[in-house]
Amino acid sequence: MTSSVSSQRRLFMRVSINECNPVIAQVKNPTTGHNHFVILTGQGDNTYNIVDPGYKGRTTLESYSNQILGIRTVKKDPPPYPGVLEIHIGPPQPGIDIAEFFVIDPNGKKTGYDPAINKIVDESPSGSYDTEEIGDLETGETGVGPIKEFYDNNATNGEYKMIVVGKFMGKFGIDISGLDINGNDIPNIDVDYYTAPTYRDTFIINYSKEPNVSMTLTRLVDFSIAKRDIELMYEVGCNDNQGVMESLLQKLENAEKAMNHFNTLAYQKTPPEPQAFFDAKTAMENMIDAFINEVNAQKGKHIQDRCAQILVEDAKYLLENRGSLKPMKKGFGFELKQPSK
Numbered sequence: 240m241t242s243s244v245s246s247q248r249r250l251f252m253r254v255s256i257n258e259c260n261p262v263i264a265q266v267k268n269p270t271t272g273h274n275h276f277v278i279l280t281g282q283g284d285n286t287y288n289i290v291d292p293g294y295k296g297r298t299t300l301e302s303y304s305n306q307i308l309g310i311r312t313v314k315k316d317p318p319p320y321p322g323v324l325e326i327h328i329g330p331p332q333p334g335i336d337i338a339e340f341f342v343i344d345p346n347g348k349k350t351g352y353d354p355a356i357n358k359i360v361d362e363s364p365s366g367s368y369d370t371e372e373i374g375d376l377e378t379g380e381t382g383v384g385p386i387k388e389f390y391d392n393n394a395t396n397g398e399y400k401m402i403v404v405g406k407f408m409g410k411f412g413i414d415i416s417g418l419d420i421n422g423n424d425i426p427n428i429d430v431d432y433y434t435a436p437t438y439r440d441t442f443i444i445n446y447s448k449e450p451n452v453s454m455t456l457t458r459l460v461d462f463s464i465a466k467r468d469i470e471l472m473y474e475v476g477c478n479d480n481q482g483v484m485e486s487l488l489q490k491l492e493n494a495e496k497a498m499n500h501f502n503t504l505a506y507q508k509t510p511p512e513p514q515a516f517f518d519a520k521t522a523m524e525n526m527i528d529a530f531i532n533e534v535n536a537q538k539g540k541h542i543q544d545r546c547a548q549i550l551v552e553d554a555k556y557l558l559e560n561r562g563s564l565k566p567m568k569k570g571f572g573f574e575l576k577q578p579s580k
Contacts, residue, residue, distance in 0.1 A: 253282070253325075253390070263311045264289070266303040274308065282371075322448025323418040324394035327371075328403060328411055329386035331431075337411040338403050338434055342366065342389050345397030351389055354404045365393035399444040405434030409475060413442070415456060420448050428456050431545055433471050440464070443566075458552070461564040462495045465553040477546035483537050487550070490533060494526035494554075498562045505561075527558045 255262045261278055264287075268275035277289040279300070287300040294302070330337040341351025341360060350366040352359050359368055371386045389401075394417065403411070411434055416427040425446075434440065445455040460468075466488060473484040501519040504511040511519075531554050538547035560566055 264300075264307045265309040265311075266300075266307060268293075269303065270294075275303075277303070279310075320418065320420055320422045321365075321392060322394040322396070322420060322446070324389075324391045324399065324444075324446050325416050326389040326401065326444075327386050327414040328388075329414075330407070331410050331412065335407050335409065336385055337407045337409060338387070338405050340387060340389070340401055340403040341368070343400040343402075344391065345395045345399065350391075352387070352404075363391065366391040394446055394448060396447045396449070397445075399446055401442040401444060403432075403434065403440045403442065405436055405438035405440075408435040408471075409433065413456070415444060415454060417446060417448075417454060419450050419452070421450055423450065426453050428454055430456065432458070432549065433468070433475055433477065433546070435471060435474070438467070438471075441564075457566070458556070459564050459566070460553045460556045462491065462498075462557065462562055464564075465550075465557060466491055468549060468553055472542070472546045472550070478537075478542045480537075480541040483533075483541045487530065487533060490526065490530040491554075494523065494530055494557070495562065497523040497526045498557070502561055524558065527554050530554050 264277050264279050266275050266277055267273075275293065277291045277297075277300075279287045279289055281288045283299055285301075286305055289298060289300055289302075291297040291302070297303075300307075326340075326342065328338055328340055339352035339354065341349055341353050342363075343349050344363055344366060346363075348362040348364075348366070349360045350363040351368040361368065367390050369388050369390070371388050403413075405411075410431050412429070412431050414427065414429050417425040419425055432440065441459040443457045443459065445457075447454075469478075469484055469487050469491065472478045473481065478484055497519070501516075501523045504516050504519050531551050534542065534547050534550045534554075538544060542550070
């Protein structure tokens with residue numbers, strides 16, 4: 240039975256090749272119809288380079304329709320291994336150059352395409368950025384992509400900041416995978432978002448190469464981005480009702496006013512009267528709840544499930560960080576309780 244070639248397996252293949260550990264691929268011989276074995280030696284244009292012990296003229300996986308039935312590898316060294324982090328961003332269908340991105344690693348080194356200077360930056364000693372258009376190894380389809388790829392073969396524990404800049408209106412996928420110091424897969428993250436030309440989104444990836452630690456992905460949001468999301472989802476058809484869009488925008492406007500009032504009280508020099516402060520906090524929370532309730536009510540009706548999930552994530556982030564794009568330390572103002580009479 241043909242095994243699925245997941246992003247984790249592709250990462251495993253790439254790491255093995257880069258470390259000069261042989262990767263043996265099982266393929267179907269188009270000449271005999273029988274199973275056959277080749278050695279993968281590297282990536283070429285839209286395929287893998289191979290050494291074929293039975294057919295010297297076959298030098299790429301295209302000779303086998305870019306399809307792999309299974310893989311085996313031989314590792315020369317015991318763990319620990321350097322941590323590995325790999326990020327792919329791609330379109331929902333071939334031929335759409337949906338976005339570019341760059342990554343700032345925990346040491347402040349930037350790698351990827353920076354639109355501010357219109358070129359690829361390569362500051363990380365272990366990171367790289369590339370465009371991949373290799374065929375889909377599961378379906379054999381060629382021309383998938385272009386997929387933009389960040390790869391760090393000596394990843395550092397900590398926060399990786401990823402900035403995605405849209406080039407085309409529509410949905411894009413983020414696929415993040417990695418290996419820990421034992422060479423084991425870290426559970427991958429595979430999620431969709433939406434963008435449009437010049438739109439800029441910032442994500443925080445928490446990565447650890449220690450065993451049994453999962454990665455997390457957080458998108459940073461303020462009110463302007465949340466409003467943009469509402470309008471964009473209507474533009475791309477993820478919400479099919481203009482009235483719903485307008486209602487959500489109004490609720491978010493109300494929430495922003497309530498949150499601004501709360502923040503004004505929180506940061507004023509004179510401590511606010513406790514009841515007034517509590518009332519402002521309650522009003523802010525109620526406005527956000529009203530927004531979330533309407534999104535959930537329209538989920539599966541006018542708003543598609545993933546888009547509803549993004550909007551709810553936006554609202555929760557706004558509340559947790561009091562409307563700030565930068566994550567805030569939890570505490571002041573959020574543990575308020577009803578003042579005693």
